[in-house]
Amino acid sequence: MHEELKEAYGFLFEKELLDEIMEVGTLKKVKAGEVIIEIGDYVTGMPLLINGAIKILREDKDGDELLLYFLERGDTCAMTLSCCLGRTKSEIRAVAETDTTFVMIPIAKMEEWTSRYKSWRNFVFAAYHARLSEMLDTIDAIAFLNMDQRLMKYLRDRAKINRDDEIQSTHQQIAYDLHTSRVVISRLLKKLEIEGKISLQRNQIKVIDL
Numbered sequence: 001m002h003e004e005l006k007e008a009y010g011f012l013f014e015k016e017l018l019d020e021i022m023e024v025g026t027l028k029k030v031k032a033g034e035v036i037i038e039i040g041d042y043v044t045g046m047p048l049l050i051n052g053a054i055k056i057l058r059e060d061k062d063g064d065e066l067l068l069y070f071l072e073r074g075d076t077c078a079m080t081l082s083c084c085l086g087r088t089k090s091e092i093r094a095v096a097e098t099d100t101t102f103v104m105i106p107i108a109k110m111e112e113w114t115s116r117y118k119s120w121r122n123f124v125f126a127a128y129h130a131r132l133s134e135m136l137d138t139i140d141a142i143a144f145l146n147m148d149q150r151l152m153k154y155l156r157d158r159a160k161i162n163r164d165d166e167i168q169s170t171h172q173q174i175a176y177d178l179h180t181s182r183v184v185i186s187r188l189l190k191k192l193e194i195e196g197k198i199s200l201q202r203n204q205i206k207v208i209d210l
Contacts, residue, residue: 002018002022004050004051004101005018005021005022005025005048005050006018008048008049008050008051008073008074009021009074012074012119012123013117013119013120013123014117014119016117017113017117017119017120020109021048021103024105025048025103025104025105026045026104027101027102027103028047028101028102028103028104029099029100029101030052030096030099030100030102031096031099032096032097032098032099032100033095033096034095034096035093035094035095036054036094036095036096036100037090037092037093037094038090038093039059039089039090039091039092039093040089040090041089041090042088042090043090044106044107045104045105045106045107046076046077046104046105046107046110047077047102047103047104047105048076048102048103048104049071049072049073049074049100049101049102050073050101050102050103051073051101052073052096052097052098052099052100052101053071053072053096053097053098053100053161053162054070054077054094054095054096054097054100054102055067055069055070055071055094055097055177056068056069056070056077056092056093057092057093057094057095057177058091058092058093059093060179064176064179065093065176065177065179066138066177066178067138067154067177067178068092068134068138069131069134069138070097070157070158071094072161075127075130076123077094077127077131097158097161097162098162110124141153147178147180147184147188148188148191148192150178151174151178151185151188151189152192152197152209154174154177154178155198155205155207156207156210159207159210165207165208166204166205166206166207167204167205167206167207168203168204169203169204169205170203171185171186171189172185174189189205196208196209197209
């Protein structure tokens, strides 16, 4: 784990902090589609991503989901940070977008490191800023973009996260992420294919206009 951790975070954290993360952190590996944090759970630690990607979702009162943002290697989740430090229940669902490896840091160390290590404090503040910016992008997309523009942005984001222009997904899964119906997604995907921006296969979408 040490080499992977150093590669992902060595440019951010000093050796002493990396050593402490190695000592107290718990290495976890999850498969694509696996739920990592569920809405309503008490969060006991904060994940530091080593590789893979995680999508962060909100849920409305009817149980419908909305994608807030993705996390990649070197990231952590600001919503998780807030729940940890406030000892509150999680308001988000974290699901592995791809096979993912991360280190879970216990709450007590998060608070201790904030006062002891400037690099950790800067990392936490930067994480808050980055996730806030991404949530504002999501709000802007909902408020100002047409659904076909939101769908194209979503497909480009997923292609970037997966580092692959071919996305394995059903129309229903996309509809869940964008908080709309499968019928709407299927119609818009066909429209984007006619425009030459994507190519559709069974449960697979190739993004041409990256």
